[in-house]
Amino acid sequence: MxxxxxxxxxxxxxxxxxxxxxxxxxxxxxxxxxxxxxxxxxxxxxxxxxxxxxxxVRKLGVPWQRELAMGAIASGDALYVNEELLRETDVGQPEFERVLAEEKAQLARREALFRDPQRAHVxxxxxxxxxxxxxxxxxxxxxxxxxxxxxxxxxxxxxxxxxxxxxxxxxxxxxxxxxxxxxxxxxxxxxxxxxxxxxxxxxxxxxxxxxxxxxxxxxxxx
Missing domain, CATH: 3.40.50.2020 (Rossmann fold)
Incomplete structure (x- = not known):
């Protein structure tokens, strides 16, 4: 091939x-x-x-269906939330905040791996x-x-x-x-x-x- x-x-x-x-x-x-x-x-x-x-990029997965993204976070404190999906899945604010905190920690870990402390975001x-x-x-x-x-x-x-x-x-x-x-x-x-x-x-x-x-x-x- x-x-x-x-x-x-x-x-x-x-x-x-x-x-x-x-x-x-x-x-x-x-x-x-x-x-x-x-x-x-x-x-x-x-x-x-x-x-x-x-x-x-880290997708914010619905707690009981993590592959279904209810939002995303990305480098530079970017946050996207799919408000319509949140309503459809009935994800409460505490559940959303818990997933957000988990993914922020994962994103910070990846950022620390890839970014020199002296090198700012473009x-x-x-x-x-x-x-x-x-x-x-x-x-x-x-x-x-x-x-x-x-x-x-x-x-x-x-x-x-x-x-x-x-x-x-x-x-x-x-x-x-x-x-x-x-x-x-x-x-x-x-x-x-x-x-x-x-x-x-x-x-x-x-x-x-x-x-x-x-x-x-x-x-x-x-």
């Missing part, structure tokens, strides 16, 4: 070619979804000459946020990321992916302002089928990539 991408770096370079209209602009930020989205996002940020950051307010992952299957993570990110007031959210199912844009809908994808095959089983090397991206890999990006660009919040 032909696999279009050698690895995540190769996929990132292919994706960057589809994003050249955002190159060398001072209002563009690239955000990688850890962990697999970060090496892809690094190549995009380098090609566009844009700052790179991570966007750590500011996305009034900027174009390009959110990158290594692929999309269900769309849940990208949707949660976009909805939470929206609370940080970017002027535009771009979902950028090397590969996704042919109907991926419809799945995400209006949660993003632009959808950019290199491949949207009709026969899609998993993201990994499109990579020759889809080995795990480790926490140390993410840290090393972010350090490299920060060193190359100077202050990441500029």
């Amino acid at each position: 032909h696999r279009p991408f050698a690895d995540r770096a190769d996929a990132g370079r292919a994706l960057a070619a589809h994003l050249q209209h955002y190159a060398r602009r001072n209002d563009v930020v690239v955000l990688g979804l850890p962990r697999g989205g970060v090496p892809v996002a690094y190549e995009v940020a380098c090609a566009l000459d844009a700052p790179l950051d991570v966007l750590v 500011d996305v307010a009034n900027r174009i946020a390009i959110v990158v992952d290594d692929g999309l299957a269900t769309g849940a993570s990208m949707t949660a990321a976009a909805r939470a990110l929206r609370t940080r007031a970017p002027v535009k959210i771009v979902a950028a992916l090397p590969v996704a199912p042919y109907d991926a844009q419809a799945r995400i809908g209006s949660d993003v302002d632009e959808f950019v994808c290199v491949l949207t095959p009709e026969h899609f089983f998993s993201v990994s089928q499109f990579y020759s090397d889809f080995s795990e991206t480790t926490d140390d890999d993410v840290r090393a990539i972010l350090a490299r990006a920060s060193s190359a660009s100077g202050s990441p919040s500029s």
Whole structure:
């Protein structure tokens, strides 16, 4: 079987070619979804000459059905709440607050892993946020990321992916302002089928990539 991408770096370079209209602009930020989205996002940020950051996302699952997201939190204190689902599931405020506290602790743990204390969040307010992952299957993570990110007031959210199912844009809908994808095959089983090397991206890999990006660009919040 032909696999279009050698690895995540190769996929990132292919994706960057589809994003050249955002190159060398001072209002563009690239955000990688850890962990697999970060090496892809690094190549995009380098090609566009844009700052790179991570966007750590945690879904807020309904207590008795954790895969059903009643909201999401993300890097930078972003919070999205699906008020309609809260009403439908009859989740009370104490239950919601308990889940929120648990997920905030998990998000803080991941942030501490990936973020040097001296390296601030990249500011996305009034900027174009390009959110990158290594692929999309269900769309849940990208949707949660976009909805939470929206609370940080970017002027535009771009979902950028090397590969996704042919109907991926419809799945995400209006949660993003632009959808950019290199491949949207009709026969899609998993993201990994499109990579020759889809080995795990480790926490140390993410840290090393972010350090490299920060060193190359100077202050990441500029």
